[in-house]
Amino acid sequence: MKKLFLLIFSVTFLFSFSNHSFSQPKEGETLEKIIAVVGSEVITLSDLNASLQIMAQTHPNMDVPDSEKQRVYDSLINDSDMRKRVLDALINEKLVVAKAMEDSVTVTDDEIEQRWEYQLQQYIGQFGSEKRIEDIFGMSLSQIRNEAREIIKKKLLAEKMQQTKLMNVKVTPREVEEFYTKYKDSLQNIPEQVELYHIVKFVDASYKAKEEVYNLAKIVRDSIVAGGDFAAFAKKYSNDLATATNGGELGWFPKGKLIREFERAAFELQPGQISLPVETPFGFHIIQAIEKKKDSILTRHILFKIGGTSEDVDRAKDLLKSIKDSMSSGKSFEDLAKLYSDEKETKGFGGYIAKTSLQKLPPEIRGIVEKLSDGSISEPIVYITDKSKSAFHIIYRKRTIPSHFPTLENDRKDIEEMALNFKKINQYEAWIEELRSQLYWEVKE
8 A cells, every 4th residue: 555655646747647638528529437526626537547557557567578568467457456546546635635725735836837847857858859748748848838737736735735744754763773673574675876966057147148138039029019920930039949830829828827927927918919028937038918818818929048158158167167176175075065056955965966776867867977986076067957947067976885785783864764754654644544534525436
């Protein structure tokens, strides 16, 4: 049960998004079969089937010869016990979202955008390119992003609710030792790991570079206002490749589904009006309102990205090189990271990324780390945080930890984390049982 919960929770976003209904049923089509209701939310048969497919593909039983894979896959998909457990996990997540809304938990536009950018990079790594993603989902990247916002919002609400509920859970030294004593025989060897740190520097566009982009956007806007064709200018100038070929059209979107700065400017326009350049984390936009209703709007835009100049890029890389060189004078990498890194999530921990096996690293990073010896630092390499920021980082391979059986003497921190996660899962399951007794839910099938 615990393993199933953890796995489902890690992939829910994927199957929710990949199976999300982006349009209304066409005439003659039947509505999807509803198999469960949680508050005002429904779970459809296709939701369940999509999650079952992902669960089956990642199940340990699939580690068989290719000739056996289809048989094992079919048996997993049709296993009644597994279907029930997966449905329970879907119900549980919706209960958590309902509780978050009841408790007035909030999610900001920036948080949604950051999660989208992270997920997009995961998709690019999985599918190879933005174009391939568009082909798979059958819509432009901008449309995917805007349709995904509500799904992301619910995922973040669930995460925040869980964090609030479990943030104060701790384990005592005695609990760690009791956990190790009880479960030692079922623990696996920790594989060989590398301990990695990094220092990140964003490529900050100079005032001059930003001014040049704004001026270009203003010139294009003035040309359109003077009688130029918006769609033609979008095809020629827009850096939003997903909409440029369609004249910059984004489609209809309700309030709350667009970037805050973009939405504010768009709703101030009357149909046919064109905005002055509007700045968002993605750059400057020229926006035209095509049609507008009280709570939704049809727009098109031309995006001008604010890219750092070659001098800005060189400045970021040179700074990282000088930081690397200062290690030769005996300075600690962790201390330098606390001073100079631009990534707030790792800066306070001395740039610590993780202790991990090489096999778990992305291929492009694994190739670099494999060539580093313990105690050495990479040259500056591109670091993808989100599409609105260009960055470089240097990676420090501090040490290699051989494969070994975990012991309290050498791996207390790892074992403490296992014990803490185990305790959190137990408390989470107890909390879910409370929610099931307090909130409305019903299985229809």
